[in-house]
Amino acid sequence: MVGKRIRELRKQRGMTLRELSDELRIPFTTLGNYERNDRQPSIETLQAIADHFSVTIDYLSSGSKNKRQLNLSDEAFQQLMQAEFPELTKEEFELSRKFNNLTELLKKNQNEREMKIISEIIEFLFQMKINSSRELFSEVDSTPLTKNEYASIYIKKKHHMDGSLNELFEIYYKELK
Known part of the structure; x- marks a missing residue:
């Protein structure tokens, strides 16, 4: 599912595989492996791809029809979190973000x-x-x-x-x- 979604989003934007790999700073061959489902991206790479196309990880990984995500960058989200939880470090924020992404994937897989x-x-x-x-x-x-x-x-x-x-x-x- 992930590979199919990446290919669909890339083609919708009229991008070549090479252009997308350059923008994401992912090797061309690796990105091709993702699109063919020969290899699965890490959660960090999946998040980077989702952020690039402004979609949710859920949309990429599970076929959810909910394509759009809240358009907050990690920095903007971190600023909101810092206001609410001033003691939160960047590392704690990153751990929390990864945990939340994992939770979302687990909910869909059931x-x-x-x-x-x-x-x-x-x-x-x-x-x-x-x-x-x-x-x-x-x-x-x-x-x-x-x-x-x-x-x-x-x-x-x-x-x-x-x-x-x-x-x-x-x-x-x-x-x-």
Whole structure:
């Protein structure tokens, strides 16, 4: 779907593949691979293409009929976010934007297993961040955990996350055409 949409939008503007690749600063051959669906763009590249054509990522990736997006550049959106959340850094804004884009893609795909895995991964990251900044206690005798005990717990959870990432890869691999 992505490749078809890119080609349609490019032709609507009367652009050659070479012209679009120059404007997007994407190698000509890579862009051709996207159009033929031989390769899928990263979320950042997908966002750049969507921004270039003033369409939504959803329009490019899922065939949504909602072509138009709010015409705010990332800078304008960041300024609005800064006014509302002055403590938000550029990196935090970028992370938020990527997370929102991922959420939109997940909503359209509606693969419950995929959503569950991603939710587990986010929860794992959240717990690791929270736990790294406070003292943890043993569930057995309520004594503080040593760094080694904490590392052991982390390694067990990491092993589970590795399995989840592998399962997520399998889901995406099956979706390849």
